[in-house]
Amino acid sequence: MKKNDIILILTILMISGAGLFVLNMTKSSGSFVQISIDGNVVATYDLSENGTYELSGYHGGYNTLVIKDRKAYFKDADCPDLVCVKSGTIESVGETIVCLPHRVVAEIVNKGEDAEVDTVSQ
Amino acid sequence: MKSKKIALFGLLIALAFVLSYIESLIPVFIAIPGVKLGLTNLVVLIALINFGKKEALFINVIRIILVGLSFGNAYSLLYSLAGGILSFAxxxxxxxxxxxxxLGISVAGGVCHNIGQIVVASFVLETGALVYYLPVLMISGTIAGVLVGILCGEIVKRLPPLND
Structure with missing residues (x-):
């Protein structure tokens, strides 16, 4: 190992750390909330439009999704545990709320992201 | 002399191929696409040290195409090619x-591999969202590069000169 190796490694780590920091500071609030029920995407709502939506879950129950001030949350549901309601609001890309009894997943997305992201080079 | 070289190249490509397969068996614990050990970089680095640029690039491109056709798809081949060439450069x-x-050479290779891959993936998927993966991928590339670099240093020390 030479001195330059250490300098190189430290430089890369510092750049990555700075990158992480900046990305965290400027965390992109997503533009859509994507609803999937039982694994199928059933609806995508624009976060910039306030509104209330009734979702019918897998066993016929309901979840009430509210979009307000670019945040999404579940206001009400008839599931037994109400975990989705207690989950609070989501606004940043990748954040999710899951209602297991109704198999409902709400995820914040940016349009253009799709399944191909999962393709990893060997 | 020449036939020995051909045999050695074949051996190195086969080795890289097998290492790619072994690597696909190692589970990755982070849910971020592109995080991996980069064991095949070992072969490229050894070829680079023992033979030279032209030979190492040749081995690298052949193994990327072979691995892409065997285990991947058109997109993963494209990502690998971009990563492989940038890392090689x-x-x-x-x-x-x-x-x-x-050690340093291997780290640079690992990090550049991940950068090249992300850049091409961003173009293919037409999204800037992948930039969020970049810092984490750079860190994972550094760690992988350190491991591969140490391994490579030890192997080169023990190998007889291949290019005689």
Whole structure:
């Protein structure tokens, strides 16, 4: 190992750390909330439009999704545990709320992201 | 002399191929696409040190195409190619400078591989969202590069000169 190796490694780590920091500071609030029920995407709502939506879950129950001030949350549901309601609001890309009894997943997305992201080079 | 070289190249490509397969068996614990050990970089680095740029690039491209056709798809082949060529360029540049050991060269290779891959993936998917993966991928590339670099240093020390 030479001195330059250490300098190189430290430089890369510092750049990555700075990158992480900046990305965290400027965390992109997503533009859509994507609803999937039982694994199928059933609806995508624009976060910039306030509104209330009734979702019918897998066993016929309901979840009430509210979009307000670019945040999404579940206001009400008839599931037994109400975990989705207690989950609070989501606004940043990748954040999710899951209602297991109704198999409902709400995820914040940016349009253009799709399944191909999962393709990893060997 | 020439036939020995051909045999050695075949051996190195086969080795890289097998390492790619072994690597696909190792589970990755982070849910971020592109995080991996980069064991095949070992072969490329050894070829680079023992033979030279042209030969190492040849081995690298052949193994990427072979691995892409065997285990991947058109997109993963494209990502690998971008990562492989950028990483190769960085490694041969640092090797020529002679102020870095295999450790630093390998780290540069690992990080550049991930950068090249993300850049091409961003173009293919037409999204800037992948930039969020970049810092984490750079860190994972550094760690993988350190491991591969140490391994490579030890192997090169013990190998007889291949290019005689």
């Amino acid at each position: 960085a490694m041969s540049l640092l090797l020529r400078k002679k102020t870095f050991s295999t």
